[in-house]
Amino acid sequence: MTLPRTAVPQVTARWYEHLDDAPADTRRAPHPSRTRAWASAWSALTTERILDHRHLHLTDPATGDAESVSFFLTAADGSPYWTSQETDADVPPVWPGRVLYAGSPHAEYGGAGTATAAMAAATTRAGLDLAARLGASALVHPGLDQHQADRLTAAVRDADAGQVLDLATDVAWTRTLGPTIDQWWQGMPSRQRRDIRRRWRRGTEAGLVLDPVTGTRDILDAVPAFAPLAAGTADRHGTSLYGHDMFEQLAAVPGTVLLAARHDGRLVGGIYGWLYDGCLYLWASGLDYEQPLAPLVYTWLMCESARWAIDQGAILIDAGRANHLAKLRLGYRPRILRTVVHLTGHQPATERSLRRLSQRLGDQAAPHLPPEARW
Numbered sequence: 001m002t003l004p005r006t007a008v009p010q011v012t013a014r015w016y017e018h019l020d021d022a023p024a025d026t027r028r029a030p031h032p033s034r035t036r037a038w039a040s041a042w043s044a045l046t047t048e049r050i051l052d053h054r055h056l057h058l059t060d061p062a063t064g065d066a067e068s069v070s071f072f073l074t075a076a077d078g079s080p081y082w083t084s085q086e087t088d089a090d091v092p093p094v095w096p097g098r099v100l101y102a103g104s105p106h107a108e109y110g111g112a113g114t115a116t117a118a119m120a121a122a123t124t125r126a127g128l129d130l131a132a133r134l135g136a137s138a139l140v141h142p143g144l145d146q147h148q149a150d151r152l153t154a155a156v157r158d159a160d161a162g163q164v165l166d167l168a169t170d171v172a173w174t175r176t177l178g179p180t181i182d183q184w185w186q187g188m189p190s191r192q193r194r195d196i197r198r199r200w201r202r203g204t205e206a207g208l209v210l211d212p213v214t215g216t217r218d219i220l221d222a223v224p225a226f227a228p229l230a231a232g233t234a235d236r237h238g239t240s241l242y243g244h245d246m247f248e249q250l251a252a253v254p255g256t257v258l259l260a261a262r263h264d265g266r267l268v269g270g271i272y273g274w275l276y277d278g279c280l281y282l283w284a285s286g287l288d289y290e291q292p293l294a295p296l297v298y299t300w301l302m303c304e305s306a307r308w309a310i311d312q313g314a315i316l317i318d319a320g321r322a323n324h325l326a327k328l329r330l331g332y333r334p335r336i337l338r339t340v341v342h343l344t345g346h347q348p349a350t351e352r353s354l355r356r357l358s359q360r361l362g363d364q365a366a367p368h369l370p371p372e373a374r375w
Helices: 036-042 080-089 117-134 146-158 181-186 190-205 216-236 244-252 294-311 324-329 348-368
Strands: 012-016 050-060 065-074 099-102 138-144 164-176 208-214 256-263 266-276 279-287 316-321 333-343
Touching: 012 117, 036 050, 036 065, 036 244, 050 117, 065 117, 080 348, 099 117, 117 138, 117 146, 117 333, 138 146, 138 164, 146 164, 146 333, 164 324, 164 348, 181 190, 181 294, 190 294, 208 216, 208 294, 216 244, 216 256, 216 266, 216 279, 244 256, 256 294, 266 294, 279 294, 294 316, 294 324, 324 348, 333 348
Parallel strands: 099 138, 279 316
Antiparallel strands: 012 050, 050 065, 065 099, 138 333, 164 316, 164 333, 208 256, 256 266, 266 279
């Protein structure tokens, strides 16, 4: 006797213009940039030139998981962070037209809609359909770990949905926090530790004071002074990354904190980030380069940020991306992040440009990665 095959329930997908209208997610977001508050804030930005946005709600009956995935359409040069990667790699602009991002390159981590193979398949089908309707030249998933990238690329190939690229594009830097600041110091390379402690001590003795600004209202009050420092710091590195609107809108994300360095009450530097689920995420830094203590402020802030995180009971600190050498000296460990690109249509020139961008970014990161790292 042959038993009838049991039908496997399909993941259901429904689009929403406004994320607040979608049903609740069933799992807590693993990172600040995966929260609904982040997606809602990003929908209102102008610094990243968003032409349109849609929010996909997925439900997997097999697991009970429900999750939202936010997509943002930009012009070819509409994402300052992506442009900064082109600048760092010294390559011409990659995109021939509009781009649909799943999340945003500004968010360190992505990966929404990839928890299972079935969810990744549904995310891919819906995302490619939206890209076609909006006239996007590519659907881009940035900030992925290898498992997330594997699921997305497999979904495209299983659906025979065109060309897909799995590219390394970034390095995130993290390290664990012990219960005391002494263990923090011990986690640094011994040949660097003495110099870093000396610079931290000199900053403290010169009168630098850490002012952790929390709460939406207080952060909004601090943004007018901090945002120009962050923008100026990015400009010194050849990129225009930040606008006031980013810091204002993202103040509503759970755990937002501005770790401000003050001297005689004046803001001389700061790091904007989030204390979220036991991890302190450091996202955007800004320094006042006209201040005489400027050469000390970044290192001092990185050390004070760790001390503050320990006092808050955090167990991990994430120092964000880029600035590889400085973070390696502070004892952080690298984690390669990937970007999956689904090209809509035959685009050999775009494919070559993307591979060249990834290779050049990898060449820059290689001296700071362990020999066994796979770029």
